[in-house]
Amino acid sequence: MTQAPARILVVDDEKLIRWSVSERLQRDGYQVLSAESGEQALEVIAATPPDVMLLDVKLPGIGGVQTLRQALGLHPELAVLMMSAHSTVDVAVEAMKHGAIDFLVKPFPLTALDAAVARALSTSRTRRQIAVLSADRRLPSALDAIVGGSVAMEQLRAMIGRLAGSDTTTVLIEGESGSGKEVVARAIHFESARREHPILQVNCAALPEHLLESELFGHERGAFTDAHTQKRGLFETADGGAVMLDEIGDLPPGGQAKLLRLLENKTFRRVGGVTELRADVRVIAATNVNVEERVSEGRFRADLFFRLNVVRLVVPPLRAHLDDVPTLAAHFIARFNQELKRQVLGVSPQAMEHLRAYRWPGNVRELRNVIERAFILHASADEIRPEHLTPELRKVAPPRPREHLVPKVEEHGLVLDDVERRLIAEAMERANGNQSKAARLLGVSRDTLRYRLKKHGMA
Numbered sequence: 001m002t003q004a005p006a007r008i009l010v011v012d013d014e015k016l017i018r019w020s021v022s023e024r025l026q027r028d029g030y031q032v033l034s035a036e037s038g039e040q041a042l043e044v045i046a047a048t049p050p051d052v053m054l055l056d057v058k059l060p061g062i063g064g065v066q067t068l069r070q071a072l073g074l075h076p077e078l079a080v081l082m083m084s085a086h087s088t089v090d091v092a093v094e095a096m097k098h099g100a101i102d103f104l105v106k107p108f109p110l111t112a113l114d115a116a117v118a119r120a121l122s123t124s125r126t127r128r129q130i131a132v133l134s135a136d137r138r139l140p141s142a143l144d145a146i147v148g149g150s151v152a153m154e155q156l157r158a159m160i161g162r163l164a165g166s167d168t169t170t171v172l173i174e175g176e177s178g179s180g181k182e183v184v185a186r187a188i189h190f191e192s193a194r195r196e197h198p199i200l201q202v203n204c205a206a207l208p209e210h211l212l213e214s215e216l217f218g219h220e221r222g223a224f225t226d227a228h229t230q231k232r233g234l235f236e237t238a239d240g241g242a243v244m245l246d247e248i249g250d251l252p253p254g255g256q257a258k259l260l261r262l263l264e265n266k267t268f269r270r271v272g273g274v275t276e277l278r279a280d281v282r283v284i285a286a287t288n289v290n291v292e293e294r295v296s297e298g299r300f301r302a303d304l305f306f307r308l309n310v311v312r313l314v315v316p317p318l319r320a321h322l323d324d325v326p327t328l329a330a331h332f333i334a335r336f337n338q339e340l341k342r343q344v345l346g347v348s349p350q351a352m353e354h355l356r357a358y359r360w361p362g363n364v365r366e367l368r369n370v371i372e373r374a375f376i377l378h379a380s381a382d383e384i385r386p387e388h389l390t391p392e393l394r395k396v397a398p399p400r401p402r403e404h405l406v407p408k409v410e411e412h413g414l415v416l417d418d419v420e421r422r423l424i425a426e427a428m429e430r431a432n433g434n435q436s437k438a439a440r441l442l443g444v445s446r447d448t449l450r451y452r453l454k455k456h457g458m459a
């Protein structure tokens, strides 16, 4: 896997330190930014958040510790390494209580710098893959965070409402990327009796196997080379609450075995540990792939799948609930109006036709991004119009009037077969006879379309 070089921000008022540290890090292949004061560092962080910040304790102006606190406020995943002189080591130690992860005492050998930065980077990566999900406290009910009045969204809310009473039940959430799985997981948790305890989320696909296991279950001191101290895992930290395992289909075999045991016996062991610890945690698993398929390919344990699949919630792709597009758009407009202090009134009727004709491969997240982009690129517009939309959206032509496709039930009744035949004919016409394209338009598989074409004698 090739990755963009990590970004490191060096903050020191001494030019010589900035220069020598930057030089070394650049030579190691990092992208280096520098700042000579805390105020300047915060500006850099707001514009292009780095992965790691090397921060001098003693700075003119707001000082090192204050800079640290504000920087973490802006960007909580930032890994901060303090740099201090012998005389200020106590301040560096104090800074660790505020969230710095390590410190270097000046003057330090450049090899110590390399090692500290490498450690900081792995911490920063882990922090990014683990999140504490929080509730939107402004809403009267956690269910209100799920926006949309379509039947599909009503059904989701009803299911989650029914789950509220059984707060230990494992749930499997399926849905395409950006469709709202995290929103659903939050609603499940904050509707349940566990709501006063945390819900922690981890992405099973994003961490290497050994790191993932120790993040989930913790490790004992000496369990592996880097395990210098004992560490509590997410299942311990979330005690009484819930853990959302994202992309569960990518959980490696070792983790699968441990998770199965945790679900069946409510116990687990830290990596390298012998003591059985009790777990009081609800597991919410999420996936955008078909886990059953992984089971049949032998990549996912069948017993674990059945244990996770006690309740399965399917979050539909946005193209399956296009009726919610106007409500969702209004919701995001209200949010960006507030965040960006603007007064956009809404989406123009023509722009809305584009939004409703589009297939939304990136689902609700893509809709949010489209709105955000319009806000940012067209700061003086008071309405979102077609010219503010992305090229892909402008390309999709609003559909021709289709009243005849949605026939009313007439007095003599309506023959469903007849409606189906008309819809298929229309789709084939629009797709210029291309069956795959017509199947896509109808939202069915090509095999289904072929079968129907035959059934109606149209093939």
Ligand SMILES: Nc1ncnc2c1ncn2[C@@H]1O[C@H](COP(=O)(O)OP(=O)(O)OP(=O)(O)O)[C@@H](O)[C@H]1O
Pocket (backbone or CB within 6 Å): 145, 146, 147, 148, 153, 175, 176, 177, 178, 179, 180, 181, 182, 183, 184, 246, 288, 331, 364, 365, 368
């Ligand atoms: N029904 C909804 N109501 C309000 N906001 C929604 C809804 N569905 C999705 N969103 C918003 O869309 C964005 C993407 O949703 P979310 O992060 O829950 O998707 P996801 O299914 O977890 O995606 P991924 O598979 O990439 O993790 C978020 O900003 C979320 O708040």
Ligand SMILES: [Mg+2]
Pocket (backbone or CB within 6 Å): 181, 182, 246
């Ligand atoms: Mg998600």
